[in-house]
Amino acid sequence: MKKSYIIMMASVLMMSCSKETEFDINTMDQDQAALGNVEVKLFGSYEGWLAENSPAYTFTSDANGKINVTEKVTSGNYWIWAEKGDYSSWIGTTSSETVPKITVEKGEIVNFDVTLNENYHQYLAGEKWKLVDYVNSSGTSFWNAMGSCYQDDFLEFNRDMTFYFDGGDEVCTGWPQKQDLPIDIVKSASDKVEMQYFGPCYKLNSTIHTDPDGFSWNFYLQDESASTQYIIMSYDTTAVLNLIFEKAL
Structure with missing residues (x-):
């Protein structure tokens, strides 16, 4: 009985550790029209975002501006950067509080939109x-x-x-x-x-x-x-x- 309990708990723990998070992201231009083939990066800190250093996750939207992927993630806050050619999410004076960011919880669905402007960043x-x-x-x-x-x-x-x-x-x-x-x-x-x-x-x-x-x-x-x-x-x-x-x- 004790052995079975240990095996069961180990299985639960393994399932918990392997739980995946689904990302459902839309990329669009300033007119809210779909913008395809956009690279979206999530940084684990504002300092990483600022230096564009070591993004935690990188996704690319399809031709219709859609990203739907599952990833094994670490729960926490992530700062968003997106770009394609002359378009980017560089749209105004920024700080750690004003840069778009999301909170990710392991095993949950993360759904957000990213707006890019033609700003020659x-x-x-x-x-x-x-x-x-x-x-x-x-x-x-x-x-x-x-x-x-x-x-x-x-x-x-x-x-x-x-x-x-x-x-x-x-x-x-x-x-x-x-x-x-x-x-x-x-x-x-x-x-x-x-x-x-x-x-x-x-x-x-x-x-x-x-x-x-x-x-x-x-x-x-x-x-x-x-x-x-x-x-x-x-x-x-x-x-x-x-x-x-x-x-x-």
Whole structure:
């Protein structure tokens, strides 16, 4: 009797340890239309998500934006990252509390939707953009008229969606070393603009930032098909004066 009980308990324990969790996930674009062949990664910590280091689980949706798989999992919280080409779930300023995450319980069904936006994260996240020119709307350069303290400025976009304008090694009098700015990087059809001599560009932010001197800041990313990528920083909505930043290699 005792032997049978031990065997029974061992069997129960083995069944418990092998219990699988079903994932039922839908991937879609910003218009809530199905987006297929999306890679979805689940990270066991926010730090892992931020560094894109060692995802606990990686899935790929089918052509209809569906993922339905079973996995042996460890119960806990998981932070979500999804991407496909220019689309990703990089949609706003993030923190450990605001990055989409799910709670997984072993043996239960995990059901959630992932929304991706066309936001060019692969061009922006983790990249530095160096100031290389200062032009008017006709393409005339005023670079040589700029003080040297401006010419080493740069922009940087981080994976956690922090974004800043840095004064470089030589900081101009009255300007801070670094200006942190909130930014939402989402492209929509209405955001497409045409800038003379720089081809089709895409507006990056839907809000206007104001620097200490009162200028309005609008940021544009040059068409991703261009051989050299530029970000155009306009002082006003008419794009009369533009700072041109080139991706630093």
